[in-house]
């Protein structure tokens with residue numbers, strides 16, 4: 390029960406990696422706040438975990454500030470912020486629209502910035518906090534993902550900078566960078582490419598040194614570690630969770 394009584398807020402918590410992260414924290418004693426664009430997936434995850442569900446569009450400042458205000462108002466504190474909300478709008482550069490670019494940059498970069506800025510206030514006040522942002526192996530470059538890889542690389546810089554700014558307030562800021570994780574997002578990629586998802590997973594696994602694709606729980610475990618006391622001297626780092634170097 391490493392996180393007993395701690396309050397952990399997870400954006401994009403209604404599905405995939407965010408949902409697994411909420412379960413992981415709840416299983417270790419945390420009070421989880423599951424936030425997502427729509428209330429119903431957030432409620433589905435939060436209910437069995439006895440958590441709080443909040444609908445929040447992370448690209449909207451008012452919505453983000455209201456969410457953090459409600460968490461602190463109702464639960465009295467905020468120990469950890471996990472930013473999982475994300476979308477993909479893949480296209481080769483010559484076909485990528487302004488909308489593809491703006492929506493991805495807004496969701497990942499502006500969304501994480503707005504959440505971090507709102508969350509630091511109660512954390513700085515208590516001189517305690519953990520933030521984990523979701524980067525990706527795409528930060529290293531990935532065909533068809535100019536928008537997404539730019540955003541995911543940017544999040545690593547954001548975490549390093551916030552680690553410097555917030556370190557004096559005992560706040561650790563890190564990113565995890567998953568490789569291929571089996572979620573709705575990777576299923577959507579297969580669909581867009583016109584590839585059967587099962588065949589897509591087999592193909593991906595063959596490229597991974599550990600010989601398998603990742604599951605949301607693989608990422609949730611690393612996020613939980615980064616928020617635990619075992620990782621209290623780790624900040625501004627990116628941990629790749631991809632079954633290989």
Ligand code: NDP
Pocket residue numbers: 400401402403404405406407424425426427430445446447448472473474475476496500523524525526566567568569570571572573574575
């Ligand atoms: P999912 O699509 O399963 O979950 C993402 C969640 O974020 C969805 O519930 C989605 O809601 C929500 N969301 C999207 N936009 C917003 C918004 N503006 N405000 C609030 N919530 C929003 O994705 P994953 O679990 O796979 O991904 C989680 C994170 O991990 C993402 O940041 C992703 O980029 C990253 N990642 C994933 C990898 C993978 O292989 N799956 C690999 C590397 C990184 P809705 O359903 O309404 O769109």
